[in-house]
Amino acid sequence: MRLTDLEEYDPITIQCHDNPDADALGAGYGLYCYFKSKGRQVRLIYSGPNQIQKSNLKLMIEKLGLPVEYVAPAECARKIDGLLITVDCQYGAGNVTRFEADTLAIIDHHQQEIEDIPLTLIQPSLGSCCTLVWQLLTDANYVIDDRNYLGTALYYGLYMDTKQFSELFNPLDMDLRESVPYEKSLITKFVNANISLRELEVAALALLRYSYNDDYDFAVIRSKPCDPNVLGIISDFVLQVDLFNSCVVFSQLNDGYKFSVRSCIPEVNASELAEYLAEDMGSGGGHYEKAGGFISMKLYEKKYPTLHAEGYFNNRMVEYFDSFRIMRAGEFEPDLKTMNLYEKRDLPMGYVEADNLLATGTFITIRTIKGDIELRIEDDLYLVIGHKGEVIPMRRGEFENTYYIMQEKYCLEDCGTKPEYAPSIKNKQSGQKIILTDHTMKCLPAKKQYVYAKPLEEGIKLFTLWEKDRYMLGKPGDYLAAKQENPKDVFVIPKAVFEQGYDRIQR
Numbered sequence: 001m002r003l004t005d006l007e008e009y010d011p012i013t014i015q016c017h018d019n020p021d022a023d024a025l026g027a028g029y030g031l032y033c034y035f036k037s038k039g040r041q042v043r044l045i046y047s048g049p050n051q052i053q054k055s056n057l058k059l060m061i062e063k064l065g066l067p068v069e070y071v072a073p074a075e076c077a078r079k080i081d082g083l084l085i086t087v088d089c090q091y092g093a094g095n096v097t098r099f100e101a102d103t104l105a106i107i108d109h110h111q112q113e114i115e116d117i118p119l120t121l122i123q124p125s126l127g128s129c130c131t132l133v134w135q136l137l138t139d140a141n142y143v144i145d146d147r148n149y150l151g152t153a154l155y156y157g158l159y160m161d162t163k164q165f166s167e168l169f170n171p172l173d174m175d176l177r178e179s180v181p182y183e184k185s186l187i188t189k190f191v192n193a194n195i196s197l198r199e200l201e202v203a204a205l206a207l208l209r210y211s212y213n214d215d216y217d218f219a220v221i222r223s224k225p226c227d228p229n230v231l232g233i234i235s236d237f238v239l240q241v242d243l244f245n246s247c248v249v250f251s252q253l254n255d256g257y258k259f260s261v262r263s264c265i266p267e268v269n270a271s272e273l274a275e276y277l278a279e280d281m282g283s284g285g286g287h288y289e290k291a292g293g294f295i296s297m298k299l300y301e302k303k304y305p306t307l308h309a310e311g312y313f314n315n316r317m318v319e320y321f322d323s324f325r326i327m328r329a330g331e332f333e334p335d336l337k338t339m340n341l342y343e344k345r346d347l348p349m350g351y352v353e354a355d356n357l358l359a360t361g362t363f364i365t366i367r368t369i370k371g372d373i374e375l376r377i378e379d380d381l382y383l384v385i386g387h388k389g390e391v392i393p394m395r396r397g398e399f400e401n402t403y404y405i406m407q408e409k410y411c412l413e414d415c416g417t418k419p420e421y422a423p424s425i426k427n428k429q430s431g432q433k434i435i436l437t438d439h440t441m442k443c444l445p446a447k448k449q450y451v452y453a454k455p456l457e458e459g460i461k462l463f464t465l466w467e468k469d470r471y472m473l474g475k476p477g478d479y480l481a482a483k484q485e486n487p488k489d490v491f492v493i494p495k496a497v498f499e500q501g502y503d504r505i506q507r
């Protein structure tokens, strides 16, 4: 769905979820500005029992001049003419008052809950709905300047929805953060009107009510209902306790549970843990040390009709720790008798010679789906692009030993997958951005690679010879592999990758 698909309607009403937050307001305002510029009659509204109380939001509305109107739920008997877009929420879900309308649309970044509305755009991998709207505006060639404070609104929405950027991980979110113009002094003002005295007390009370698991050294804390960013503040503080290696802090909102996860040990990847906690009921993610997530109440009650949330989080944490064994390469010898030998299929990869794109000495940031890489262009720097859009930098010598060059262009779509995010190089001096996949050439692995492998029967976290601070996660059904030339060099191959990329060698 694109904005042009919605443009044909008039009038257009944009509705934030009840108890709107900065993200809903920012995203709603983005759509408002766009349709206004197209000469549509536009309204930006929210409903629900409460009007906005939070001081940072009141400041945001006042200072940025957001044209948002409160509509009492009693008025929902009146039908809305034209198009109604629910933003940062899904029409029909529990967190947004239902109005009748001629046509409905959804623009959201939460897990999909509502299926039957054709004009729907949902991208749960994004940290904020502002990012989604920013992308829509950019795709529609709408220039975001900050004269109407739209840049500031989008920036602040992202800032708040990613807990002060600490749980920000999607590269598109990073693009928004870096490219949008905003008024720094206003952001500072909002940031420092973030917590009310009541929330300070909520946080203080929550800190007293931890539960501690001394088998696995984690803490679980239920906070009274509060703004989600207070959860981040509490969890950052709690993790500093010497006994705790990881923690989860959650609170109940109208439509579900919001939670923050923190970890300070390499054996627990907070992002993965957040995903695990929300599995099948919502979404979770973030970084290795900080992450967060949301569990939809509707889905939770379906799955656990009688279990209270403290019970759930405690049990699920234990389940998480019980679900894997920790293994360290170099400390064990895989039993090759129980494994079969496989040959890796030659799948083409892409590569670029970096100094063909930018002058030697230029400082760059390579942005990929797997994170940012900071580098300086050298005359023998090669960038190899994998099938998911990940980028592996290497020197010419290593490249020429590993790959065989094909004299043709390479397109990521050739291997049947459209990458979620096309990797790009940003010139740090000039700000110029180059999409890597516009310049990639094809190469093939030069040598046949052979591995011993066997399917895993239990979950493992494997620290490889090459990475001491992060593990590779192996789930049952994934493969434990050992290189033929050095069986101590073990790693995990996900099931789907293995089935597509490896052929059994009969011995």
Ligand SMILES: [Mn+2]
Binding pocket: 023, 024, 088, 109, 127, 128, 129, 161
């Ligand atoms: Mn949001």
